[in-house]
Amino acid sequence: MPIDMMGDEWRDFDSAPRDGTEIQARIPGHGSDNVIAWQADAFMDSDEQYCGGWAFTRDQEPPDSWTDGICWEVNGDGEKSVQPEAWKPLKARVSASTIGEG
Numbered sequence: 508m509p510i511d512m513m514g515d516e517w518r519d520f521d522s523a524p525r526d527g528t529e530i531q532a533r534i535p536g537h538g539s540d541n542v543i544a545w546q547a548d549a550f551m552d553s554d555e556q557y558c559g560g561w562a563f564t565r566d567q568e569p570p571d572s573w574t575d576g577i578c579w580e581v582n583g584d585g586e587k588s589v590q591p592e593a594w595k596p597l598k599a600r601v602s603a604s605t606i607g608e609g
Contacts, residue, residue: 517593529564532591537570542597543578550577561591 523530525545533539547559561578563569569576574583582588 515595515598517595520591520594523591523594525559529597530594531597532561533593534570534591535589537589539593541567541569541591543591546577552579553581 517533520532523532523545525547527544527546529542529544531539532541532543534541542563542565543561544564545559546562548557549562550558550560552558563573563576570589572582572584572586572588573579574588578588578590580587
């Protein structure tokens, strides 16, 4: 089912899209208004291998455990990043320029 047809319910994070689509994420201890997206092969891990990760896509403060705003398996302090637990599609924004279009 396309993301825009899924409604506003929270979904298990394992089902989150990994295609670069921005989503709203609930992160334990960090609330539920986080906007993140999967960034494939955009980062290098400690072994200097390209890897993907969940990253904030808006000007928001990430959890302290997300080194450089990225959710790592193991962050820069050698600790596991706090993992998102649920997601839902972002609501479409209505702007003055789209009102009256048809």
